[in-house]
Amino acid sequence: MTKSLIHARGLTKTYGDFVAVDGIDFDVAKGESFGFLGPNGAGKSTTMRIIGATSVRTSGTLTILGKDPEVNGPQIRAHLGVVPQQDNLDVELTVSENIFIYGRYFGLSSSFINKKIPELLEFAQLEEKKDTKVQALSGGMKRRLTIARSLVSEPDILMLDEPTTGLDPQARHILWDRLFRLKEQGVTLLITTHYMDEAEQLCDRLIVMDKGKIMAENSPAQLIKDYSTKEVLEVRFGSDKNHEMVEILRPLAERIEVLPDRILLYAEDGEHLLEQIAAKGIHPNTSLVRRSSLEDVFLRLTGRSLVE
Amino acid sequence: MSTINIRKVSRFGTLHVAEARIRNMAKWAGIIFFAAVINPTLYLVSIGIGVGSLIDANKGVDGVSYLTFLAPALLASAAIQGSSDEVIFPTMAGFKWERTFFGMRSTPITARQISLGLFIAAMVRTSVSVVIYWIALYYFGAxxxxxxxxxxxxxxxxxxxxxxxxxxxxxxxEKEDFFFTIVGRFIMIPMFLFSGTFYPLSQMPIFLQFFGWLSPLWHATEIGRYLTYDYPVSGPALFMHFFVLSAMIFIGLTASFRIFAARLEK
Structure with a gap:
């Protein structure tokens, strides 16, 4: 047996002819923050549901905490905290009641849960809302409550499916801060996201998925190193002129990508490249030098951008 | 350390699901209580006393007052209405509107426990309604x-x-578009009208009696009348009533276990 908390080999899930997860391999170690990055429909959520022992795999091997989810579903779920893509709180009940009843589903005693509630409310910054019906909460608050609720059983693995989708920037940052604290406490995190900044912020290691397959696997920094240059120069010439400029620019950059509205030029030194272009008498309408991100990795691997 | 107790969940999980439902209902306790009182009062005043006085002037039904005849049927009808509402709406909410079942399903709770817990909670609420209804019947002299x-x-x-x-x-x-209309207009109301509620089913031509045979309301009304006054029901008929109602419980629950599991394990 391996020492990993989650061990998958050839994990596959099909729905009729459609292959949602196509024979993927990965291992997640204790205390690691592991991410699945990919566009909508890449198979991330399906993979999460299989790991969460709520969806049965079609083939392949999978052990979670040393157990097979097909055989030991409830035993595995007892040690997972699950934050689904869509909140599924009981909106008629109060914030505290939601945590309470959820704790009961794990067979926890009322005295244990009642001791735990103030601590979780503090973590989720919802102390003042403890007796408020969930109906009245904002999207960000609901999200934080869903996370707090999932922690009531002190899970070994916390699974977050698109944790910040649909939240405003401020709410996202609050949530990231909370998740970062959990990571510091040594909780094993499993995160799916289609936001590269989220993956960069939270994940020690991630797999890039597309169409049910793993395209690459590594730490965010290493992925960028392996699949992109240090910097990117973004230039715009206006949508009709972008295409004719590509051939002129191609010899100057290490790699070039044409997006509908702009051209991406990959180079170790973006400013230097911009100077070279200017020296040739080419003046783009706008230009921007930035560091490479996971978005560039994804573009390189799939030829498509993450958020389409 | 938390004290997760899997064995406790497998034994009591159903009750925890029911507990969550009952906490939900408690938020509506006022409305539930009000409906439980106002419903029988309206029926008993209009049909019981209004129609009843007419029929009782004609020596009643089966040798008892019309209210006595009507009581078991009204009570069973209230139970059916209450228990249906209490499973239909939470099921729609659990799978679709709020997706709470998927939350439960991420814990050690099983699909079977969710469905059975809902059923138990519905029966708790129905019991409360039935007792209140019975008290109303009592005060109306039924x-x-x-x-x-x-x-x-x-x-x-x-x-x-x-x-x-x-x-x-x-x-x-999965799509509720016509579901509530169908249940309300084509199941609940016809059942109420064609189950021997207001007159003995035998008054109907035989092809209309058929609806009664399919109706849990008719079977329960027959049992109720048999138990509450000297209403003549043969032994085999009584057995059939028990059998049909028991079969509905067994088949309904067994099917729901499978349906819930299939929908929660996609």
Whole structure:
């Protein structure tokens, strides 16, 4: 047996002819923050549901905490905290009641849960809302409550499916801060996201998925190193002129990508490249030098951008 | 360390699901209580006393007052209505509107426990409604015999049969567009009208009696009348009533276990 908390080999899930997860391999170690990055429909959520022992795999091997989810579903779920893509709180009940009843589903005693509630409310910054019906909460608050609720059983693995989708920037940052604290406490995190900044912020290691397959696997920094240059120069010439400029620019950059509205030029030194272009008498309408991100990795691997 | 207890969950998980439902209902306690009182009052005043005085002037039905005849049917009908509502709406909410079942399903709780917990909670609420209804009947003088209280278990039997079937049916519904209209207009109202509620089913031509045979309301009403006054029911008929209602409970629950599991394990 391996020492990993989650061990998958050839994990596959099909729905009729459609292959949602196509024979993927990965291992997640204790205390690691592991991410699945990919566009909508890449198979991330399906993979999460299989790991969460709520969806049965079609083939392949999978052990979670040393157990097979097909055989030991409830035993595995007892040690997972699950934050689904869509909140599924009981909106008629109060914030505290939601945590309470959820704790009961794990067979926890009322005295244990009642001791735990103030601590979780503090973590989720919802102390003042403890007796408020969930109906009245904002999207960000609901999200934080869903996370707090999932922690009531002190899970070994916390699974977050698109944790910040649909939240405003401020709410996202609050949530990231909370998740970062959990990571510091040594909780094993499993995160799916289609936001590269989220993956960069939270994940020690991630797999890039597309169409049910793993395209690459590594730490965010290493992925960028392996699949992109240090910097990117973004230039715009206006949508009709972008295409004719590509051939002129191609010899100057290490790699070039044409997006509908702009051209991406990959180079170790973006400013230097911009100077070279200017020296040739080419003046783009706008230009921007930035560091490479996971978005560039994804573009390189799939030829498509993450958020389409 | 948390004290997760899997064995406790497998034993009591159903009750925890029911507890969550009952906490939900408690938020609506006022409305539930009000409906439980106002509903029988309206029926008993209009039909019981209004129609009743007319019929009682004609020597009643089966040798008892019209209210006595009507009581077991009204009680069973209230049980059916209450228990159906209490499984249909939470099932729709659990799978679709709020997706709470998917939250439960991420814990050690199983699909079977979710469905059974819902059923139990519905029966708790139905029991409360039935007791209140029975008290109203009592004050209207509809309960003359010493065995009148037996109308309550008979009504709950009908409520359980209907709830089990509705649980499976609601679990199947992914688009609710016409579901509520169909249940309300083409199941509930015809059942109320064609189950020997207001007159003995034998008054109907035989091809219309057929609807009664399918109806849990009719079976429970027959049992209720048998238990509460000298209403003649043969042994085999009584067995059939028990059998049909029991079969509905068994088939409904078994089907709901499968339907819930299939929908929660996609």
């Amino acid at each position: 309960l003359e015999s010493s065995t009148a209280w037996l109308a309550m278990p008979a009504a709950l039997f009908a409520g359980a049969a209907m709830a089990a079937v509705m649980l499976a049916l609601a679990g199947k519904i």
